[in-house]
Amino acid sequence: MAERQLMTGNEAMAEAAIRAGLRAYFGYPITPQNEVLEYMAAHLPQAGGAFLQAESEVAAINMCYGAAAAGVRAMTSSSSPGVSLKMEGISYLAGADLPCVILNAARGGPGLGNIAPAQGDYFQATKGGGHGDYRLIVLAPSTGQEAAELAGLAFDLSDRYRVPALILADGMLGQMMEPVTLPPPRDPGTLPPKPWALTGAKGREPNLIASFALEPTVLREINVKRYARYREIEAREVRWEEVATEDAEVLLIAYGTMGRIAKTVVRRGRERGVKVGLLRPITLWPFPYAPIRTLAERVKAILTVELSAGQMWEDVRLAVEGRTATPFYGELGGVVPTPSDILQEVLRYA
Amino acid sequence: MPKGKVVVDRERCKGCGLCVAVCPFGVLDLSKDYNSSGYAVVTAVHPEACTGCALCAQTCPDVAIEVYREKAAAGTPTRGAGRP
Amino acid sequence: MPEAETMVKVFARPTSLNEKHFTYCPGCDHGLITRLVAGAIDKLGVQERTVFIAPVGCAVFAYEWFRCDGIQASHGRAAAVATGLKRANPDLVVISYQGDGDLAAIGTAETIHAANRGEAITVIFVNNQIYGMTGGQMAPTTLPGQRATSCPEGRDVATMGHPLPVAEMIATLAAPAYVTRQSLHDPRHVAQAAKAIEKALRYQVEGKGYSLVEILATCPTGWRMPPAVAHQHVADVVTGAFPLGDLVDRG
């Protein structure tokens, strides 16, 4: 039942989310993700789901908290400033072990910044953002097709581990028209049951959902248990793509939109006989430390390329631990480097 | 024979005195009996005067009082939600 | 107990409360309101459909005391959480229980918009004119001249604003089914408040929509008053600033 159709990345993610069994979406307008909100307004009610334009991003994430607690697949989308506002709610979702999918079509920052593609929200997405010891599953698509696939995966992983999942995209990915093959729709009734959900205490003990435990030893125990799940995710769910890494001398590391541009760099470099390869993290958390470490043993340099001042770069250096050179190339403010800009940089280490 | 009777759950009682103030017949008073949380527990010092009107229970913030009434005078039982 | 044969129980613990003890201070009206909410759940027979939302405030534990599903919301966001629950599953009976700092300061936006959309939820608004849990700071509802730890000389309306008339504000909206202000300062008012809570919950069950029950409550600890004196203060002073009664009834 696979259908291939031309659609924007934002539409692909929205439609894929609905097909994954999404039944409650709450959002607030902000560029460059308005198409997601609008797509949901037009299509989610027909699919039997609840759509509501919230009064703010704060309200939207808390509506997700309520809907997720009720046991349905819930989602919100926003862009950087709005995601900042959601952070308290995201921490509560994490602390209450509720599944939820959050899409960040990131933009230039800090502050109001601009609406150009940027990757300055990597720290916020992968290192906390909200308060407390928690993790989000962070997925970074680089094409419309992958965006659709990761939207579905985000719900499955989030439900399986009871950990909120964040899709880190940007406006370039969201607005680019590409052919996408969508998965068939799933009936929410066929998804694994959620015995913890708040459905009314009929014929069972009451279910309680909270992130609250005054007694330190109790809260520690809850956190320790959650960390065991995080360890399981780190062991089982790391995803990445490698391009021409077998004989690479210079390894590029880039994700999302930048990962897509880096692929072009590899192609052009190879055409000119430059032994350049690419490792593209697909999960930013859990981060592909191990494969990067393996490649670090045999390449001359690992060049991290980001639309930021070097955020993922910190994880790359943690993976490499001095095994090879770890230069960085970044652009700021929503400026996107061209493949030739990056190839120039690669040649310095080849 | 009194018309009513109160049973105070001494572990729930926090000795706030609201029931003492509201009882129209001076049935209740704070005692020198302290519960395990250290609160002086309320007791019926004049149980014979109790009418079973339940005003004390209606007022108790800790739901520490249950009220009984003579069958003849009882009417409909109240379960927490306001008087009949 | 020889009386047992001739006596019947006329006041018992609501069945939708479990056996746990409340964590409120002695004489705090929160306990009374918690009991009235449980009584209304009993009366309407909706214990198996109810989700109780506890706020951040002295009622933060309240979700643990009901024999109902429960959830703890972040500070001020209970109305949004209620919206999410109800939209995701309209069969649920959703009760949002919130203090005045929670509902009328940090959560004002969520409060107004949930009311304006006519979400089919019941909001219990505990107006004790103070931030109880954090130690007695000024609330949006603190009376003019009233002292609190963050306005030690008393609330000066010229710089700190006036007490926020929440029920009146919500009553200006087109959607709410029932908006009322109640008090607990004597048994008659307790009985009226019980009826109001029951009505608010019944309107939700009957699909009539949004209700807000504002309840003038005491905070003996924060007010530094013995509980009975605090009730007298509500009767003499607080009800003057916050008039009692139904503001909207579209039942």
Ligand SMILES: Cc1ncc(C[n+]2csc(CCOP(=O)(O)OP(=O)(O)O)c2C)c(N)n1
């Ligand atoms: C975001 C956030 N800000 C502040 C607090 C601290 N805080 C906890 S309870 C509270 C005020 C509660 O006052 P109110 O809502 O009136 O409830 P009461 O305790 O009086 O019943 C505050 C400010 C918090 N938990 N979260």
Ligand code: SF4
């Ligand atoms: S039931 Fe009435 S008379 Fe008896 S103790 Fe309580 S308030 Fe007093």
Ligand code: SF4
């Ligand atoms: S009102 Fe309740 S808690 Fe207060 S003294 Fe009486 S029985 Fe005890």
Ligand code: SF4
């Ligand atoms: S601080 Fe005030 S509101 Fe909080 S439990 Fe104590 S008396 Fe009640």
Ligand SMILES: [Mg+2]
């Ligand atoms: Mg308060």
